[in-house]
Amino acid sequence: MAHPSTSGLETFEELLKSSISLPKYQRDFAWDIEKMKQLWDDLRAHLFAHSQTLGNSLEKYYLGAAVTDDSKGIKVVDGQQRFTTMTLISCALRDALIATENVKDAHDIQQKLICSISNNTSEYVPPKNKFTLLDNPEGHHLSSEYRLSPYRDRIVETPTGMITSEFSDSKFISIDNDLSSKILWSVDEKERWDFLLWDSRTKEFFGGRENVFQTTKNENNILSFNSNPPNKIFVDRKVDVIPQGLKIILVNNVNWCPNCKCTVKKRDCDFFAKDNRNFYLYVRADIEQLILSEKKYSPTKGIANNHFSTSLNLVQDTPTKLVESASQFPKNPKEIIFYEDVPDMEPWPSDGEIWGMIKEFPKSSENRHVELKASLRYPFYNGKIRKKCHLMIQSCM
Numbered sequence: 001m002a003h004p005s006t007s008g009l010e011t012f013e014e015l016l017k018s019s020i021s022l023p024k025y026q027r028d029f030a031w032d033i034e035k036m037k038q039l040w041d042d043l044r045a046h047l048f049a050h051s052q053t054l055g056n057s058l059e060k061y062y063l064g065a066a067v068t069d070d071s072k073g074i075k076v077v078d079g080q081q082r083f084t085t086m087t088l089i090s091c092a093l094r095d096a097l098i099a100t101e102n103v104k105d106a107h108d109i110q111q112k113l114i115c116s117i118s119n120n121t122s123e124y125v126p127p128k129n130k131f132t133l134l135d136n137p138e139g140h141h142l143s144s145e146y147r148l149s150p151y152r153d154r155i156v157e158t159p160t161g162m163i164t165s166e167f168s169d170s171k172f173i174s175i176d177n178d179l180s181s182k183i184l185w186s187v188d189e190k191e192r193w194d195f196l197l198w199d200s201r202t203k204e205f206f207g208g209r210e211n212v213f214q215t216t217k218n219e220n221n222i223l224s225f226n227s228n229p230p231n232k233i234f235v236d237r238k239v240d241v242i243p244q245g246l247k248i249i250l251v252n253n254v255n256w257c258p259n260c261k262c263t264v265k266k267r268d269c270d271f272f273a274k275d276n277r278n279f280y281l282y283v284r285a286d287i288e289q290l291i292l293s294e295k296k297y298s299p300t301k302g303i304a305n306n307h308f309s310t311s312l313n314l315v316q317d318t319p320t321k322l323v324e325s326a327s328q329f330p331k332n333p334k335e336i337i338f339y340e341d342v343p344d345m346e347p348w349p350s351d352g353e354i355w356g357m358i359k360e361f362p363k364s365s366e367n368r369h370v371e372l373k374a375s376l377r378y379p380f381y382n383g384k385i386r387k388k389c390h391l392m393i394q395s396c397m
């Protein structure tokens, strides 16, 4: 599916500039998890093979043809399987970015590819889905739109950028405008959102995870991305004493149970559609691992086959939990040891030979790609940086 970029082709983002939905006569979403995984694996393999320069030149990935009918508003006529899968990928990417404290990038994806919120007009504009499937039977657990819709919402706890100042005995939370950044997330102005207070010093929620504050209807409480934080957030109960420096974290508005294995619709779980859920978790774990991990391989004498010295660090101090990404994840540690054979590369190969090996790796072998990425991005050998390594990275990746 990889294809060189050609001018005149529209990107996924451009196609979604005005929202699109399926016409009634179109067939419904029908891909199973294997088909969805195939698209993600192929996209990821493309990224590894083409876009690992230290610069910004990303080679585009060809998603295939999508036929649209512009006559009555924009409708997808063909491509709904890929659009649905790309929506789930976008949601997983958004949440992986939030969980790794890249909230601004996550908001960008939310607005451009998933569901846009506009609070900046005099008239109320409801949130607008970028891509909508058929809702048939309407609001029913068999409807593919109903099964997709929870992923567009806030699944993970999201930092707002606001930080508390010290105060006591009031029905509001006071904001320290010097410590706070601009607002990092948009919330529909009609939503009375809930929040928690994260203490970065203790790495715990202030008063525990149960200590949820509910906002009241008040124009101070409207959150719009990139706006200045208000001085106060009004809440529905009296607050005793709040210290300075706590992060205000939006609580998710989607229900799902821990380690969800649901297969039927439940009141407290929106993630009952098994293939969607498993695919979302699969992609999110993958991305979190790629963002946070730094794979290390420290050979003592050149690079040897069957060398068990590769490790992966996942370091995270944020209020949003990572999904339990690697199957190798032991109970608590930050370092994961990968018991995987390192390809036979002894002695240190020439740049041309490494490039040859990269090209020969099977697409399914994700760990080996990561391995090479780490070796090439941090190309130390015997404590010295390899000659011309940046040139090689540029030309190979």
Ligand SMILES: [Zn+2]
Pocket (backbone or CB within 6 Å): 256, 257, 260, 261, 262, 269, 270, 271, 272
């Ligand atoms: Zn569940």
